[in-house]
Amino acid sequence: MQRFFSCVAFGAVLTLLCSGSRAQPAAPRVALQWGSQEGCLDRPQLVAAVSAAAPTSLLVDTDADAEIRGRAEQASDGSWSIAITVVDAKGKLLGERDLHVAEAGCQALVEHVVLVTAMLVDSAMVRAASETKSGAQEHDDGPGSSRLQPVDDPQNPLYRQALPVTTVPRLRISLGPGVELGRLPSASLGMRLGGAWRFAGGIEWALAAYAFPEVVVSVAEGEEMALRWRGLASAICVPTATLAAFELRACGGARIGEMRAQGRGFVVDERQRELVADLDVEVIASRALVGRLYLAASLGALAALRRPQFGYESETGSFEPVHAPPLFGAGAQIALGLRFL
Secondary structure, three states: OHHHHHHHHHHHHHHHHHHHOOOOOOOOEEEEEEOOOOOOOOHHHHHHHHHHHOOOOEEOOOOOOEEEEEEEEEOOOOOEEEEEEEEEOOOOEEEEEEEEEOOOOHHHHHHHHHHHHHHHHOOHHHHHHHHHHHHHHHHOOOOOOOOOOOOOOOOOHHHHHHOOOOOOOOEEEEEEEEEEEOOOOOOEEEEEEEEEEEOHHHOEEEEEEEEEEEEEEEEEOOEEEEEEEEEEEEEEEEEEEEEOOEEEEEEEEEEEEEEEEEEEOOOOOOEEEEEEEEEEEEEEEEEEOOOOEEEEEEEEEEEEEEOOOEEEEOOOOOEEEEEOOOOEEEEEEEEEEEEEO
């Protein structure tokens, strides 16, 4: 009898040891698909952000237990509408969620999408899909076992119906007045035509054309010089923050243009054309108005790379300077624009 109880006790201890050393269930294998064209977030960025937010998650490209799919669309007021669905390995819909983010700008979108996706990766529905697939593979793991259909597979009607293709604008064109200090002898009001193309991550390549009317400088009685300039600018812009409903972008680039001077009333009236070049930094605040129409305001600073002198030849033959652009300048603009695909 004593031997019997000893065997029972040994068996109980062995059972406890085996159950204590049993491996925890493996983390579900989850695939992420992000198919929007909003320019703020792409799939590699989402995978990296979710991996950082949920370090224990197992994100894969193939042979997933479940797949989380998302798209975003920006409304005319800058807010975001986000649709997220979760399907299992056979494409069966497990759940879907629609989100509305009132804040404008890429940062608000990224924060909400990463948070919700990280929660879904470790959700009960995903773990249930993992257990279901593991159980099914014990019975069928041959060549005919199911796999998730790609996000862009036209044979995947579930995803097409749940998340319709969005049309998020990537091209911006604007036109508006601007004032500038430092290039002409006095503050000058001109026009600026601008355009920008947005890439993934919200980075933009911007081009602009400037034109300013002439400014007349009086040298002496009956003698004056008229100056005008026009130019082109190219810059790279990155999103920085969102303030109220305005999206803020910081831009840096260069401007190159032609400045003309025409003497009037001198012994010898001269016409000069000189190349003007500047480094340009700018902060732009934009806000959606109605439909694709938006409002933008900018404030910038200039640093001269080339500073020509403009003047006239005196009766003695010496050069008398009238104007030379200073080393630094500033500018501001307000404009209306349209967003296109």
